[in-house]
Amino acid sequence: MIGHSLADLWQGFGVALEWHNLMWSFFGVLVGNLIGVLPGMGPLSAISILLPLTYTMHPVPAILMLAGIFYGSQYGGAIGAILLNLPCHPPHAVTCLDGYPMTRQGKGGTALGITMIASFFAASVGIIVMIFASPLLVSIAFKFGPAELFSIMLLGLLAGGTMSSGSALKGVSMTVIGLLIGVVGTDVNTGVMRFTFGFNELADGVELVALALGLFGVTEFLRNVNRVHAVGSGVKVRLRDMRPSLKELRQAFLPIVRGTSVGTLFGAMPGTGPTITTFIAYALEKKVSRTPQRFGNGALEGVAAPEASSHSKTQVDFIPTMSLGIPGDPVMALILGALLIQGIQPGPQLISEHADIFWGLIASFWIGNLLLVLLNVPLIQVWVKVLQVPYRFLFPAALFFIAVGVYSTNNSLFEVGEVLVFGLMGAVFVAFDFPVAPILLGYVLGPMVEENFRRAMLLSHGDLGIFVNQPISAGFIVACALLVALQAWFATRAAIRRRGGQAAAAQAQAPSPNDAPRDPKRPTLVKQR
Amino acid sequence: MDEAGAGRFLSGYRRDYYGGALMCLIGLGAAAQGLQYSFGSLTRMGPGFFPTCLGAILVLLGFGIAATAKRPALRDGVPDGAAAERPRPEWRGWFCILGGIVAFVVLGKWGGLLPASFAVTFISAFGDRDNTWKSALVLATTITILAVVVFWWALQLQFPLLSWG
């Protein structure tokens, strides 16, 4: 079985390395990477623009190019997140949390380097899983019914709700706000429009890209305008900091592995996008770490794990599409559509009927990822120079890119308006010292939690036992209960300890990260008047 | 409000207290709106069940945040450097950034890609006190040219260069 697959893979490499196919693969990867750097313009826009090109092409180079755009765009997105706190796409929002502080410490290049390595590793693992474990993953995926999905998402919510540094109450309330934003739109189960206030454009909910770019981009501009001279100013970027050191590599290794497993596991699950996996990978790292207080201030693990999970998820996403013909997310649906237009029906018979496409595709994943690493690593130096551009030029340009990028998602000016609203909202919350990242978590997980709970109730005709009767679901519910219990235990213990400490001489409570200068060692970035 | 006064308004105790109040307000609004939809029961949830519950939870959290806001007496122990560091509100910057986006949306509909790109960059550039008319103009023009070449021509963005309504 394995030998058979390896033989097919070898043939696949033969197909993928054909000059013609390689050229188109490279083109797709390049376009995807460039589009990935532009905020808001995701693989969806890029693929739909280049789709007409594929009509006259042979199916093999066509699918190679489109796939290249898809995973290529994942590489570019981390750059903005790390260097400018501007996630170009929602899956990179979590990378901002630790990537941007690293840039402010002058380690932006290191963060980017680790991201590249994490991406390549995760993609490779994803590809291996695709080759050898496809049928297994697919059968696992079908075991996840609404009850299981509910339990997992609930666990993700509970774990992620405490992921941000600072007051836990504030983090949880932001998660709830995110959950409320997720309610906006048409209720799946009854078709009723909720919180749309008469706006037809909100019938499908708030656009994720608009939310992410508003909360992370516009909020950040509102916070920094007239207060920051240049993102990288005052900090000398040493050549040493452009490349990750051996120590850093060792530090990042296990997080990369953990992040990859999270992404691979979730890859099988239908309806989950890469954004969810990044939050869970981040929360997992924070829980597992011995020094969780470093998270939010430039912890390398906080960059490596989410990026790894996002990339492995992207690769594994192809499995249900290729082997069943059931697309896992909108981009896959589009690629599927492209195949249909070519007259190729993805599904169980794809491997046998069009072996060259399937194995050529898999081989091209590797080649493409390698090309991306080779392309991006030298470019790190170029991107880091962007930090030297004065902020007064940077933010209007970035604002323009955000506006156009968000518009291009659905050709809708209303969504650009959404960016405005969320930017303002985020700025208000930040002024009150609320963390903004959990809003995105709540938004992404909330609808899944509610939808699956109600669906499970529909299917079981009102029997609440469905959550504990099925083994997988029961397991996750127990994990949720344990998590809540542990949190409560630690909280009460800390409160008791604090009560005792207050009785002693007044001990100043450690200032939260936002109302003190970020780091006494780092020079302040306030403009000199 | 002098600089220190403005800074102190949103610092420490007051910040947490009003933050909690904000959460309560949002929670109440959400719950009120959620009750407009049918509520149902736990096993037969209507569309209003989830948002109302969330609103209620948010109100509770808001109370919690306000209640655990450090009392002023305790806050005095903290070195005042924390409060005074808080920079003053940047009304000019904020108006220009938000105004720039509004301009993009409005001019996007009544104008087209060209005026919209120019406006968003030009107006938001004025948010920064160091930008002069000339620098803003140059930046806006460069960005507009970029918009036409990269987005409209190369990427075939579906946004007419000039249109009305």
Place this chain on the structure above:
Amino acid sequence: MRYAMRRRRPAAAPTTLAAAVASFVCASCVLRAPAALAADAAAHYPDHTVRVVVGYPPGGGADIMARLLQKPLSAALGQSVIIENRPGAGQNIADAYVARAKPDGYTLLLSSSALAVNPSLFPTLSANPLTAFEPVALFAESPNLLVVNPKLPVDSVAALIAYEKKRPEGGNFSSSGNGSTQHLCGELFKLKTGMKATHVPYKGSAPSLAAVIGGDVDFSFVNIPSAKPLVLQHQLKALAVTSTHRSPLLPDVPTMAQAGVPGMDVAAWYGVLAPAGTPAPIVAKLNAVIVHAVSGEPLKSQLVNLGSDPVTYTPAGFHQYLAADTQRWAQIVKAAGITPR
């Protein structure tokens, strides 16, 4: 522009007669002008890019139809044809956008049958399909396929009905969303057979299909091309198609009428529409082009491969079809007890 302008010597005629004649002449000029203008526009149509607006994201069913049509349309018209996706609100946003657009034939709507269903579901939000648009061409009909999970001990529609009726609380069926044709097919099925079944909506046809494969629901009405490979691999059992004739993709599967449930030949359709007021010559030209494309290769076999029947209608025929379809869906929605919002 030439229009006959009859002049009479006003010499001996009384002034009132002259005035009457003059006004008649002016009126005829004014009335003829737009017709003449239109004829002229049609002669020059199209002289720049034509936009086809689709109310679904790229990769959705209607989007694929639009892209298939793009090449032959562009070749026949001699101008480039661009697809513009404006997804949202079950195609309502795209509908509203095209209804407001200038009726010059350069903005077209590629619509699915949701256009006929929406007025019953969203009475206040939807454009009236008959008054807001000028139907141009209906070119494809897509029947649904009734599938069941293979683990169920049923091999035919009759067996399924019996199985469901035996269950005290009824079974479950999935659909791609509230108000979708899959949902309404299911409701019609329940009405015709008197069975009880709970509708479980999903977001889109992919998870709906996955639900049947996974066994969460008993049956579902799905679209044929996605289901066909799964049927062939025995991950799904196909029981019937909702059309008047068997599908060439699955010739062994009977129609609903043949399987014992008549009156269920409901199909989703795809058509092109223009904003109301688009000049008739332009509509006629577009119709001719589309009909020609659909009747020939490669579009014809592409449509068949996608599980659709290529059909041809005149604009007037499309208008009648649309009216009848809107009426029919309204009845189904009402009978199924789905409340409009």
